[in-house]
Amino acid sequence: MAGNSDPLTPRAKLAVTAGKAVAAASRAAGRGSGSVIGGRVALKLDPDLLARLAQNLDVILVSATNGKTTTTRLIAEALRAAGPVVSNALGANMPAGITSALAGGSDAKFGVIEVDEKYLAGVARDTDPKCIALLNLSRDQLDRAAETRMLAENWREGLAGTKAVVVANADDPLVVWAASSSPNVIWVAAGQMWKDDAWSCPSCGGVMQRPGDDWFCGECGFRRPTPSWALSGDHVLDPHGSAWPIHLQLPGRANKANATSSAAVAAVFGVPPQVALERMYQVQAVAGRYDVVQFMQRDLRLLLAKNPAGWLETFSLIDPPPTPVILSVNARSADGTDTSWLWDVDYTRLTGHPIFVIGDRKLDLAVRLEVANQHFQVCENLDQAVQMAPPGRIEVIANYTAFQDLRRRVGN
Incomplete structure (x- = not known):
């Protein structure tokens, strides 16, 4: 030293x-x-x-x-x-x-x-x-x-x-x-x-x-x-x-x-x-967070949100409706395996956005969105969600390991 x-x-x-x-x-x-x-x-x-x-x-x-x-x-x-x-x-x-x-x-x-x-x-x-x-x-x-x-x-x-x-x-x-x-x-x-x-x-x-x-x-x-x-x-x-x-x-x-x-x-x-x-001002993205990437001829903004407080802050910064939103949730050990926190998030803030749901726990998230009266589609993977999303930049919100999966898929 x-x-x-x-x-x-x-x-x-x-x-x-x-x-x-x-x-x-x-x-x-x-x-x-x-x-x-x-x-x-x-x-x-x-x-x-x-x-x-x-x-x-x-x-x-x-x-x-x-x-x-x-x-x-x-x-x-x-x-x-x-x-x-x-x-x-x-x-x-x-x-x-x-x-x-x-x-x-x-x-x-x-x-x-x-x-x-x-x-x-x-x-x-x-x-x-x-x-x-x-x-x-x-x-x-x-x-x-x-x-x-x-x-x-x-x-x-x-x-x-x-x-x-x-x-x-x-x-x-x-x-x-x-x-x-x-x-x-x-x-x-x-x-x-x-x-x-x-x-x-x-x-x-x-x-x-x-x-x-x-x-x-x-x-x-x-x-x-x-x-x-x-x-x-x-x-x-x-x-x-x-x-x-x-x-x-x-x-x-x-x-x-x-x-x-x-x-x-x-x-x-x-x-x-x-x-x-x-x-x-030099900081543009942090370990991929907030990056806008090109994938399948579309602009995707990658946003990390790991818990109810993080999702609340993230909803406040996405582009207004009808911007399409992809939500991805996993529950691997690095995320915490308990997904009951999804019930603490106010998903009514996504009203008016076309929503596409992916990730290991997409069905847990789908049940939560159903109760929140949101219109959404469950997709097999990112590629399918992007194909189904209407035109314009897509906001992609994911929890920890789901975010890492996304970065690998888009080559970020």
């Missing part, structure tokens, strides 16, 4: 080399990027490797149910104004994938790391971050993720007394409760469209009052903190009250919120909002 007075131990170097070799073999065999298997091998050889790789970096951790991959990308772009960055940009966000990413950044100054919500406390312990961004918490992967309040509890305990500056969304009561154990918090008004996981007070269980954009618990007094950064329309308001225009190639209000949190993180490291936001 550059400027490292304490270079990696021989064991750590061996672990890094072995991990890279295994990852390269995995790629050569056509089994994906190899970052996870490479990281697993490296950590087996040196269980302290993640901590060793992080010791000379300014580490920024990003965690949330939705938006963490995109926000990690935006923060990484912004911080490149201040020095070289290493990041797990493709979303391998558990310890093995994170270790692999850091092993590839020997000259970096900053490590911008997306972390799965369940692993945040452990990764924070290992990497001694300078900054932690907490965006939102909502229900996801119902068969294996803890109930959201338990995740918030895990964050709250794991981050208690942390030396890191915590940049947290003031509009999400679960995030506020989790971050409140940290001594140094910067609150960001990033908004919260999905509120169904935050009607009871995380502190006492009382009923949350939600007048307008505010929230408070009438029983214990737990309430929304005063933010110092805010998203206001198409601008970021900084702590001095200056408004900076957001110019993104990424669509939707959620990405403006992600940019607002990212600008707050960049400012912690001395990058001014104007510079940070200008650099974020």
